[in-house]
Amino acid sequence: MKSPEQIDAHLHWFHWVIVSLSIILTMLAWWFTKTQVDEKIEGKFRRESQQAIELISERMQKYEDALWAGVSAIQAKGGDISAAEWRVFEQSFGVEVKYPGVLGLGVIFYVPQHKLKGFLEKQRMERPDFHIHPPHDEKEFFPITYIEPVENNSKAVGLDMVHETNRYTAAKKARDTGEAQITGPIVLVQDEKRTPGFLFFTPFYAGGKYESLEERRKNFIGMVYAPFIAEVLMNGVLMKEELHVGFRLRDGKETLYDQFGENQKEYDQNPLFKKTISIDWYGRKWEFDIQTTQSFKKATDSFQPLTILIGGIIIDALIIFLILALSRTNKRAIDFANSINKKLIDQAVFLKKSNEDLEQFAYVVSHDLKAPLRAINNLSDWIAEDLGENLESETKENIVTLKNRVARMENLIQGILNYSRAGTAGSEKMYCNIEEIVSNALSLMEGYTNISIDIGKNIPNVFADPTQLTQVFVNLISNAIRHSDAPGGKIKVSAKQYQKDERYIEILVANEGKKIPQEYADRIFKMFQTLEARDEKESTGVGLTIVKKIVENHSGRVCLLDTADLLTTFQVLWPKCFQLEAPLAGH
Incomplete structure (x- = not known):
């Protein structure tokens, strides 16, 4: 392992290489940009020069046409x-x-x-x-x-x-x-x-x-x-066009037109570009000396190369400053990271201990609460036996109500215990076959046969705790049975590849019955929440909460779908692999 001194030396050399490369790139960018700008400016000069010559040529051609028109008029008169x-x-x-x-x-x-x-x-x-x-x-x-x-x-x-x-x-x-x-x-x-x-x-x-x-x-x-x-x-010819080039027109040694005088407003003593064009026109050789003007220089001034150069130098200076700053704070950053890491480890240990204590607490509480409930249930049976035929109908109804309340309380306590255990370490996680898991879940609900199963072909196995995955299907199917329109109502269970994200399997459990309004789509997954009075339809309000906890602990998602049909449909997106790097985003 390298010493701190060796590490500092290595980083110092590496960073200076980066600075050198940055300076080289800055100079190359400046040179390339300057070349491009110069070529663009030269192209503009060539275009404006050619445009001016073409304008003069067109005008001379029009003058020639006018003269030939006069010739035609005279010849029409017989000469x-x-x-x-x-x-x-x-x-x-x-x-x-x-x-x-x-x-x-x-x-x-x-x-x-x-x-x-x-x-x-x-x-x-x-x-x-x-x-x-x-x-x-x-x-x-x-x-x-x-x-x-x-x-x-x-x-x-x-x-x-x-x-x-x-x-x-x-x-x-x-x-x-x-x-x-x-x-x-x-x-x-x-x-x-x-x-x-x-x-x-x-x-x-x-x-x-x-x-x-x-x-x-x-x-x-x-x-x-x-x-x-x-x-x-x-x-x-020229004043009608916004040209930024100046001319001198010569015929041999004689100058016909000259814009190259110091008294000329646009004359530039140090033009960016200049050239001479010779043209044979109508028996004479005219020479056009063309050069850029002050307005051309203003119109083509580009600070882009200089901006790139200055910006690159500033960036290089900032890189050097950052290297110096990083070299001074590197050790403090490492020490700080180590201290944070230690705190995170301590917190993880604390959370693990808290979860274990919580699970133990839930077990003890449920056990201590169940004992008096069993005593109350037994006591109600003894009272019924003692009274025998003397048991009045009203008293008999009260005893039945009492026994129902005891059963409900036992179910609530068991639900709390199940929730505390959901998502905790259970069976060893493995790749599970969806079809087998559904079959196991259905075997636990004997007597209910009106359930259609549709498992897609080539559905890959999913990585999960088989016990907890089975519990998800049991809870969803039980919930569907409980809320069907009538005994024996049709239940649909399906599984297929999720089209929007190939990392997930889409599981749907649907039942015929009164649809759950979308406004309650979040509420039904909360602890002890039911949409109907418990006296009308017995439910602890814990089943869907347990489903949500197990699914989310496996990096999945469960929700109530807003469908167009009359079915209440729950969707579970279960990952093929456990603990995805980028979990599926919620609705």
């Missing part, structure tokens, strides 16, 4: 349209309402050098002040002929795309490809702030579309176009 007709189209189309971010919708006609004079004369018939500007040395012209609403775009009317490289290059590319094109970064003449912008072109041709470059150039009429200020466009 030519007047200023008044274009104004009607733009107003009916509702560009400013349906397509926010567009400054206007216009038409650019292609005018070669030899047709310039006729073109100007035609336009000045509706607008005398129309002129093409600024002057240049090229032999072809791409003037903005119409634009609506003209009030905000009057400076653009007559502006020739040829005068500036980005405009001219995109215009020729649209003509030669037959596809929508945008210009490189430009400053719009109608923009007083002179912020970066671009133009969006869609070409149209005489007779429809053509496959070859030569045919396109030969039949090229002009373009429908829309001017954009990049800042207005981006704000219109």
